[in-house]
Amino acid sequence: MRCRKEEELVELVRRNKNYIKDGKVADYIPALAKADPDKLAIAIYSKEEGCLSAGDVGELFTLQSISKVLTLALAIMDVGKEQVFSRVGMEPTGDPFNSIAKLETMVPSKPLNPMINAGALVVTNMIHGSSVEEKVGRILQLIHDMTNNPTIGINDEVADSEYESANLNRALSYFMKQHGIIDDDVEMLLEAYTKQCAIEVNCKDLARIGMVLANEGKDPETDRPIIPRYIARIVKTFMVTCGMYNASGEFAINVAIPAKSGVSGGILSLVPNEMGIGVYSPPLDQKGNSLAGNKLLENLSAQYELSIF
Ligand code: DON
Incomplete structure (x- = not known):
């Protein structure tokens, strides 16, 4: 090295x-x-x-947002590359990470890439798991495997704080639900997403x-x-x-x-x-x-x- x-x-x-x-x-x-x-x-x-x-x-x-790299890997492992990129694009945006602007102007209406918030929400929606606990547990397991550190967990204070104040991510999610890009219950999706971030x-x-x-x-x-x-x-x-x-x-x-x-x-x-x-x-x-x-x-x-x- x-x-x-x-x-x-x-x-x-x-x-x-x-x-x-x-x-x-x-x-x-x-x-x-x-x-x-x-x-x-x-x-x-x-x-x-x-x-x-x-x-x-x-x-x-x-x-x-570093979690977005890991959830993208897990979503592709779960549902495959075709399915993931049918709902989220592969192009840089040039916009801030939480921007909503392009969602309305892009045709078809899907987030430009999985690293911005809108794209990451779509990715978390695709991760296998019938409950928030199961999805987040699978994300944690991947991180335990990669770090070889099984003590890694969630900072509940940060997760709760983001969940309570995530109005922009809520807006992005409801917009995408309306357009059929996500199918999870929005509040469950936000709970999983804010936990992965925490x-x-x-x-x-x-x-x-x-x-x-x-x-x-x-x-x-x-x-x-x-x-x-x-x-x-x-x-x-x-x-x-x-x-x-x-x-x-x-x-x-x-x-x-x-x-x-x-x-x-x-x-x-x-x-x-x-x-x-x-x-x-x-x-x-x-x-x-x-x-x-x-x-x-x-x-x-x-x-x-x-x-x-
Ligand atoms: O969704 C959010 O706004 C945060 N949980 C993550 C954003 C983030 O880390 C952007 N990175 N620089």
Whole structure:
């Protein structure tokens, strides 16, 4: 692996801490506003070195939109690629993650991709399970398999806080139900979606998830298949084209590796066949991506020439 020394990561964290003050912690989900803005952490996971980390790596945070990568993989495993992409598109939007605008103007009326909220709601609707508990239990099982950490669970305070304030996601869901894109009961769908977003991890867990995707869907220690290779490739491609929302183009140029952000300040990233990366820092830029996290990844990529292009 290109980075072999933890001290190099410690130095990268030190250099990027300054950017924290330029961002703003998300508060449209009230419980997220309680995050300590001063945190910055990175973990990288490779087959040879295992996990190297620096900064506030013990800090727990919720997956938020990072969960969309994992639910997409699970939905394709459950119902197949054809069925999933009959209801959600494959194109970047150029709009914010929670935008409703294109839903009405697109023909046929389906969300542009599975990384925006509308698309992710459709994806969660397709995951097998006859109850919220069963669906969320299956998402958690996938995450336990990818992280090898069976203690990962849901932050109920964050889940409840989002469920109570998710009026925009409610509006998106009712609109899509009216147009036959989703068939679940809307409140049950929102409960499952807000719980998947509230799954709580640390940076090391994210790095191991990234490593499984980097390793073509196989466990990095045992090579046991967790996600079929073609599905791991689909989700990594979405990470490149849509993972940082309407900043995905800029990120592809400046950082040049697959990544998916969440409004809690986490970023899941990876270098194919080489390493998984987890980053955390709660203050966000205007597009909802971790500001210092983004800069840290940019520096990491430049320092070790990680570009996949
Ligand atoms: O649905 C929402 O708005 C949140 N649960 C997730 C949004 C999110 O993480 C966007 N990411 N940067």
